[in-house]
Amino acid sequence: MHADTTTTGRKAAALAAFKDLARDPGVPKPDPILVVDNVVRRFGGLTAVEVEHVEVQRGSITALIGPNGAGKTTFFNQLTGFDTADSGQWTFNGSSMNGVPPHKVARSGMVRTFQLTKALSRLTVLENMRLGAQAQKGESFWRALVPGFWRQQEDEITQRAEELLVRFKLDAKREDFAGSLSGGQRKLLEMARALMVQPELVMLDEPMAGVNPALTQSLLGHVKDLREQGMTVLFVEHDMDMVRDISDWVIVMAQGAVIAEGPPDTIMSDARVIDAYLGAHHDAPLSDSELEEQLHQAEAALEAEIEEETQK
Amino acid sequence: MDWVTIISTTVKAAIGVETVLYALAAIGINVHFGYTGLLNFGQAAFMAVAGYGLAVSVTVLGLPFWVGIAVGLAAAVLLAIILGIPTLRLRADYLAIVTIAAAEIIRLVFRSVAFKDIFGGSDGRRGFSNGFYALNPFPEGEYGFGWFTFNHRVTWVLVVGWILVALSCLIVYLLMNSPWGRVIKAIREDEDAVRSLGKNVFSYKMQSLILGGVIGALGGFIYGLAFASVQPDIFGTETTFFAYTIVILGGAARVLGPVVGSMIFWVLLVLINGLLSGAVEAGYITFMNSTQVGPVRFLLVGVGLILLLIYRPQGIFGDKREIAFDAR
Incomplete structure (x- = not known):
């Protein structure tokens, strides 16, 4: 409710x-x-x-x-x-x-x-998601070398990513390469990311x-x-x-x-x-002869319709 | 044919000096090309500025060995920045063109007559490695076991070289399994997607270019120290292409790919050389002479690379599924 x-x-x-x-x-x-x-x-x-x-x-x-x-x-x-x-x-x-x-x-x-x-085809679905997170400590060169600096933040990011993947029904694909997804699933992944x-x-x-x-x-x-x-x-x-x-x-x-x-x-x-x-000017006639032709067409269509009705 | 010599030199090549220095160059290429998707065709230039940075600092300027190493590393970083600023904002092909041209410019400057006083022209520089061998803890003699036996100088170079290879692999492993490596691999896949997610693509590409260049520079030092000299023509474009062959052979974007690739590359090269020269000398092969053996083995390397790309494009450690997605 x-x-x-x-x-x-x-x-x-x-x-x-x-x-x-x-x-x-x-x-x-x-x-x-x-x-x-x-x-x-x-x-x-x-x-x-x-x-x-x-x-x-x-x-x-x-x-x-x-x-x-x-x-x-x-x-x-x-x-x-x-x-x-x-x-x-x-x-x-x-x-x-x-x-x-x-x-x-x-x-x-x-x-x-x-x-x-x-x-990002050759990254897994989960890695695609993690990439979207902002202000990651492990994205700086020197801190990346020491996993202790970013491990905890990575866990939080992973949790958030998995929640989103569940919402977008991509959680079964989390370890697959993004390149193996269908077109629609890629759209979903891109939105989730x-x-x-x-x-x-x-x-x-x-x-x-x-x-x-x-x-x-x-x-x-x-x-x-x-x-x-x-x-x-x-x-x-x-x-x-x-x-x-x-x-x-x-x-x-x-x-x-x-x-x-x-x-x-x-x-x-x-x-x-x-x-x-x-x-x-899509509905305006271009010249007199065209106007006449449009009239003829309309009449013919009407006649055909009447004929159909009477045959029933 | 002298089978013992052929086999022993082949086995030695698996851990020899060439294997080490090409492994380092290839680890750098792997960072550029395998992980980041940067087409750096000027890896030889990074090796050259490092080797010459060390050589010129020690011989011409009379600076100590360690200062020479620092100068070489600084030169590699500077080269990466100079190459990167104009090209990293553009498409990948531009970097390829600029790097291959820059590498040739650097080689030609080093061998030019005008700068003979500094770089020594086509003879290069020698006599700068004493500081390195002064640190050698191994007393004079032979070290190793079985066929893996080297004299004390080569042993020292190999110990240092393999430590550098191991350290480089460790750094690449740590980085590529971190969020930093995730951004780098994502840039290889699609730069615009990475930009749209708030990452400064230019900065990451520059970091990658510097890292791979510095690892390549270590290969340049190993060359200079192992042979106690640097010559300009060692750092030609074929050096870069051997490194690429090694990366593809081992499997791009794999931490140990370049190392194993380099071992296989040099084992095969030495084995073919031994077999062909042996066969020529023994008269089994009559249509070429022993001086033609050198070029022919590189011809066979080319054929091998073509076959590799057709039948196993992912290399030895590669994952075939990844190749299938590379529809660009």
Whole structure:
């Protein structure tokens, strides 16, 4: 029962925060964890990302969607330090993050996963997990030589890793090489490993890509679980069913810019979003002859339908 | 054919000076390539700066033996830093190109006429090892048992050499079973994943490059001290490639792989040399003469390496499952 109340509590809190927000791109949120201003990234003549202003609400699950080539992953790379933005600034928990190298971004509590999973193949599942833990004494060269310095901390890390592995149903695989896992299990492992960092903001780049449908539900559950534990989730996804299912708020990107924001159940009916996905004139006829053809097609379809009905 | 000599020299090679110095070079390569995934093709340069650091300090500058050792080690660390700063942020291939070029530059500087006063040109330097042999606790005579019998000088070099090999293996074992080694092995698998988990990849790669370089430098000292001289052409690219052969033969990313690899490598080399020269002298082989035996045995080493990579790519100690995941 207790779990149920907190579940509804967190989700309700997130939804309440979004309730009266405008649907405009860059709308201010009540309690933003991540604030982005004027981030621009150009590759030669191509402007891949040009985001004027966007905020991510703390404790929510925010989806970042957009057609192929909209710059979602590039935007992720800018925010996490994996690529350097040409200009712009962004703050995480109030501290400025532009120009910060990726490992420091992760240490500050903003951890990402990758579109193409990066399981460390020739390390065991458990070693993959242990790697995620921060401030390990045994990771300094000289202290590593004396196991006494880090043994106790290693035991604590192992315990935490095993708890997470149980939660992600990977505990049976703990001693297997990560390279022997299936695609979906690797996604699970990558998410579990990111949690070892104990992040505040988890950034998932297409968590469902290449995952078999049987695992999708379990992955969805884990993403929702992150919010229940007080983390903020920002994820890139193409699958609209999933976006509708788990997100509290949706940010839409197209051609590098944020074009719309809104709650998941209404965002896909927003005119700007439809234009971005299907093109602005997708339902307008191009010429008179085409208009006529469309009419003929509609009539033919109607006739066929009537014929079918009468035959019954 | 003199079977006793052939077999006794072969058996001696299993623990001989070459085995020791190549084992050290290969342990360094194993840290770089086997564990960290760094393609260092300039291991010979680390050996060279160490050997010459010692030689020049003692002969040209007149410094004591121990200062020479310190200079050699410092030179290896410095070389690692200079090579690492521009290349470790880039892809692995760049390190390979830069290290092989740097190793050749260093060799050519050591053998150049312009610096003959310092490095001794193509003759190299000699007469710097007295400080080492002054420490020799073994009185003059022969030591060992059976075929493993060496004179007091070689015995001293071998004792020190094998202690260094054992220490290097111990350090590698301790490090690679620690969280530090976990980060290093993870970098070999995927740098970006390691960055995303809050580790400073550049710093770890630099530490690895320095560690492997310093272990290789120990091999350079052993060479200089055992033969009481250093020449530039000893530290050519083939030295590095022998070390790579040894690492792959023994099994990459295995603590004892390079040591066993080095033993097998030199036993085979000496055995083939003995058999071929014996057969040529006895007239069994008529299509080559005794001076051609040297090149032919290296030709056979190449064939052996190719067969090894085809039939047992994981080496002697390797785990075949690990190779299967290496889909890059």
